[in-house]
Amino acid sequence: MIAKKICMVGSFAVGKTSLVKRFVESIYSEKYQTTIGVKISKKSITINDQLIKLLIWDIEGDDVFTELKANYLRGSSGILLVVDGTRPKSYDNLQRLMSPIQRVLGEVPIVLIANKVDLIQEWKMDDSFLADMAEKNMGTFVTSAKDGTNVDAAFQDLAEKMMYFDTHQGRP
Template structure:
């Protein structure tokens, strides 16, 4: 089951019980809106507090619009330094979308095996 929980306000409306039993998740950030990165940080903490530590990937979307990006390489490197997996994607072109799901599935399987 995939739940699409967008934005912090919408996330708070969703009952936390929907997240229980989740094996992993994608945090999708809009590269053209820097505030979505901060929302992703907050969501990650809330999800971890609700369901514990499970695999997740930070998906930086709108890679096809890099000239409009508000998130820079330094900020991306800081996220990577946290140990987070970061995938650059474009929902418009499909770049990185399948890769994101494949990597998450592999991380979930690794987590089950351990």
């Protein structure tokens, strides 16, 4: 079995913890849970007949990375960038978050999750933002941790990208 570390990165209250709980435990809670530091969850999935253990690091939300939080990134094989479709500030902060990710990790697969599609009537995100991310060769998923929309698909896509990256970049 291969183990791969994934980091969940994004502003506070975008739904990172809820996405992890939905993916790992198939549950959702209305109760807001603030992550302090990092919480690590595990789930095994199969990609091309290969069992992969995903070690999911749910990093506390913030609009900028401190040096301590950047250290949480070390050893990651992939990143899930999470934004809240109802809060433009959460996706305005992506550029500030990308710099430390690239500095610490270099090139790794990244998937963008635009969360809270169950609140689509309150979204302030327009399609041009998602199109811009797709143009940057970033996988993009519109998700809902609440009802499960595209949550498994986003994690699966990142896992497939990590395996492809390893195969084509000479990584073990």
